[in-house]
Each structure stands twice: as structure tokens, then as C-alpha cells.
Amino acid sequence: MVTSWWSPNLKSALSQGDVLSPILIGSSSTPPTYLSKQNSKGGLLWGPTIEWRPEGDQTGYFLARGRVIHGIVISHDCEIDKKTKRSRILVAPISQISKVQDETSRQAILEQRRYALMPLPEIPNLGDYYADFRLLTVVDRTNADQSIRLASMSEDGVLRLQAQLIAFFTRRNIFNSKLG
């Protein structure tokens, strides 16, 4: 019997289902605005450029708009364990369920009737939240490691998270199918 979605203690290392804070999530601005370093006596200055000017590794900078918020780790532990120079962690932002103004919508999330919006009840020291899978995004591993881990999911909680991901991405009723 599932007693809690949350582990009484943080797991030993960053894991799927961990709640992180803060995380920076966002998307490129509209219209896209490229940035480049510009000379300034006052220090580092970024300015808009018309052309995309990537650096040697083909990456560069552009303006993004987003939020600094709590997030839940979506990446599987097997991916998280593979640390490389460019490690990224897939996360979903989470928000307080009480901020959902519409009563019908809030109830639908709490009753687990939404594929994209997963309820996260009673996160230790936070309260009732929901995860928004419409905004799945990546954060740099270094930034993720520098975030505070607020909670870890229990094994049952992780399975529930994985179940939600299956429903969100496939929209299939696998109970009428023979898996395996």
C-alpha cells in the first residue's frame, strides 16, 4: 500500500522525482534575439546582434524569457549517473495547486484526471503542488547540482511519475494491451 509519494529522507544523489529549487526555465524570446559579448569599460556586456554568431563549439547566446521556480527531475537515474561535460537534466516546473484559479481545473488536477498536469500532494515543507509537463525543459547539470534538493520521491512516487509520463506522451490505454 502506498503511504507517501515522498521519501522520508533525500536520496543519496540527484534522482528522478527530486524536487529542485531554484531552476531557471524559459524559452527563446519572440522574435528571436541573438546576443554577443560587446566591449565595455564597465565589464561584461551583452548586446543584441542580427546574425547568429556561435562560438567554436557551435553554441552561442540568445535572449530567453522565463521564470525562476521549483522543478521536479524527469531524467531517469541511469541518465543522471552519466556525467559528461555537457550533462543536462530534464525537469518539469512545479507550481502551487492553490494558484490555479479555476475551481473545476484545480479539482481535475487533484483528481488525477489531467495528462499534462500531475498533482504532487504534500511535498515535504512545501505543500500541494502540480507539475506542468507542457513545459518540460533541460537545465545544465552544474546548475542542477547547485540547486537545493527539497525532496525526493518514494519508490511508489517515482512509479507514479513514470506512469504519468507514459500517459502524457502516448495517450494510450495500455491496460488493453499486452506489454512485453
Next chain:
Amino acid sequence: MTEFENYMPGAWQVDGLTVGPRPRHVSTQQAASRKNGAKIALSAFVLSMSIVVVNVLILGGSANTIGSFNTTSRAINSAVSTRGLDVPDGYWPRLVSALRAAPPLTDDASANDPEPLY
């Protein structure tokens, strides 16, 4: 083949695919010659793939195309599995079959859903 060799399964790295041919400096003449060679190689590749696809369709029938394609790609799967990746043989076609057999869930779209957070 030099343009394609970095994409072959044998060139796959344990921690990911090679992302493209390594940059090399070539003279204009060499580049032109290589361009023609690439065209020939591409034509041969397309022709050989067409033959494979036709064989697959003839042997497997259109109703079982994915299963038949899996047979033709077994060599690639074998090359991958020897490099320590952990997808069991037959995993993808079985999963695809299971998903195909699973009826779609009802649409839960609601106009009342909260807007995305940004």
C-alpha cells in the same frame, strides 16, 4: 564512403553518436572530386536502400512492415548491443505492437486548464 563512415554503427561511441564528419582541410580540386564521389556514393546508397525496402515489402507484406524491417536491421542492433547498450532484442517492435494494440485514451483537453507558467 569517407563522408558516411562516421555515421556507421561501427563508429558509434559508447556514450552517444558521432555528430558528424571530422572537419578536414582539403584543396579545391580534392573537394570537387570528393563532391562527385559523394554524389555517386549517395546514388548507390539510395539504390541499395530501395532494393532493401522492396525486398522487405515483398517478403513481409505491408501488414508486417515493422517486424520485417526489424529483421533487416538486426545486424545494426547486434552491433549496438555488443557495445553495452541495454535495449533487449525485439524490445522496440514488441513495444510498438503493444502501443498499437492499446486504444487511445479519451481527450482530456480543457479550456479551464491553467496557462503554462511562462
